[in-house]
Amino acid sequence: MGSLASAGGRVGNLTVDVYQAGPIPLKATFSCAPGELLALVGPSGSGKTTLLRTIAGLYQPQQGRVSCGEKAWFLAEEGQHHSLPPQARQIGMVFQDYALFPHLTAQQNVQLAMGHVPRAQRSAQAAQWLANVRLQGLEARYPSELSGGQRQRVALARALAREPQALLLDEPFSAVDQVTRRRLQRELALLRQQISIPIILVTHDLEEATALADQICVLHNGVSLQQGSPEALFRRPRSATVAKLLDRHNVFAGKIVETAAGRRLQWGEWYLEVANGLESGDIGETLTWYLPPSDIVLHRRERPSQGERENPVAATVSEMVVLGSMTSISLRVSHGDMLRFDIATHAAKRNQLTLGASVYVSLLAEGIHLMPAQPTSQAPHNKRTLL
């Protein structure tokens, strides 16, 4: 055995495209390449776990297709219906509460998933899988005699021992304390380098998704809103809803206007330069825009910094929250919208930022991201100012 790479040989993309109106509404499309980790993120009730169960064959939506490589695991469209049972899908699944068999030892739990291995080799290989997740010496323990982190590792070893075509992880870190979680996340990141199958991670923890995933798929009410790399998603959310689900601030309403200097985005009394997207809109069109906090540049008092000419905006400091080495700053502009960004606490001190102080910031034109107008005129973050 030695390597953790799937013995299945030809591993392909895992693609999911399913739809149903109810009872759990679903309209989701996503795919995950071998060796890639795709995180399904969304609030509770967004259908993440249902989609994972759909891949595993534990749930059958009304319409759609789930395939792994060339093989269709589930197909329900145009009068065709075919669904492989979970046993035939060759998936490794780690359940949220691990679902270890309580009457079997750690090794027996792993061995049970090795029906494809000749009987004589199972015991030795199961011990090897446990060693791979750093559980040597604990083979004879029952799940009730293991810690939360150890149980999670047994569940992972059991899932991998099946030598699956896809690894499915349902909130695998939610049942352990934070220190254990960090360690297990690190181990998963290391393990990933050794396996070349698609990995789907269901999580509601954005930080976890950002840290572990190559791709994130944002779900809301069973609908997949956007799939992309964490960087792309955080800089270019497709809609205000995606931005809100990704816990982005700095989402505002604006209007495309023509000025003597060219097209601008009107935001209150300010006319902002935008690097991309203004040309494709119509004059007078209202839309939603977003600016990543990293593209808000605070003007220093004593010396000018680069980019100060770009979209300078006057504002007053309305909130300062020190979170260790970083300080979260909220600025109120004249028409009431709030800009939020983080700076190093020492930089806040050096700039003598205090509540009520007047400051200038530049909104980098390259960072301004335009999105379709939101149905409501209020930016989603504004209610936070009431807190």
Add this chain to the structure above:
Amino acid sequence: MDWSALSVSLRLAALTCLFLLPLGIWLGRLLATAQFRGKGLCEALIALPLVLPPTVLGFYLLQQFGRDAPLGGAWAALTGGGLNFTFSGILLASLIANLPFAIQPIQRAFEHVPANLREAAWCSGLSPWQTLWRIELPLVWPGILSAAALTFAHTLGEFGVILLVGGAIDGETRTLSIAIYDRVQAFDEQGAASMSALLLVISLATLGLVYGLAGKRRWARG
């Protein structure tokens, strides 16, 4: 000591367990895991012998077992014999009277097996049969054991139904509890006492075995 009554009682209890346990496992699992129309009615019918006076149950069975009744007639056509006042008759009556004792503990046990253990087994490649044998049955084993013990002990003690359906034919339908009643009626207090003591010991031993075994599982602690 009425040895033939003891033999009838033990045979009756053993056969009742033998027939009822597979049914109990099947029905108990179904009731614990499936949702279907009429499930409540089904559970109520199974529980009915718990609250129905044994004489009432016995009376209806006596009626149904007659050769003119559909059940008794069908039995006669199949086997050529009757049901009333035969061992087959009291066995059938005992199977019905013991339904709740055989099914309910097993149903409760299946209800305590988390659904995702079954799913984890399927995802690990186990067929539904393998899942039943290797995951579910080992987990519900204490429930099956207590169903067996309750059914066995209850059959030994069953009186009203057996008396109505079977009468007290020596070596055929006279069970130990009926023999005790006969001994008391005949003012043979000594005979009644020794048989009562025997029933007490058997019942206690059965239950003791069950509770003893149920506590012995290392994995269930901690």
